[in-house]
Amino acid sequence: MTLENRTNRIHKIASIAGDGIGKEVVPEGLRVLEAASKKFGFELQIDTFDFASCDYYVKYGQMMPEDWKAQIGSHDAIFF
Numbered sequence: 001m002t003l004e005n006r007t008n009r010i011h012k013i014a015s016i017a018g019d020g021i022g023k024e025v026v027p028e029g030l031r032v033l034e035a036a037s038k039k040f041g042f043e044l045q046i047d048t049f050d051f052a053s054c055d056y057y058v059k060y061g062q063m064m065p066e067d068w069k070a071q072i073g074s075h076d077a078i079f080f
Helices: 022-040 054-060 068-072
Strands: 010-016 043-049 077-079
Touching: 010 022, 010 068, 022 043, 022 077, 043 068
Parallel strands: 010 043, 010 077
Antiparallel strands: none
């Protein structure tokens, strides 16, 4: 890859695995995103969140924190 194909853009991704198959599929999907970022010359900032799962509910008594939108609202995308 030539340098002119690279971008300075950093894509900020909120990753939420959720429950069930999500815990297995989301990490593999993130590996694909990371491989694509290397191949096509863009950067990723992946922030992982543990809410929207039964484990989170058992621990906190709710599926999502009150400030969930503030936590993920500034991200470019949500990988769920």
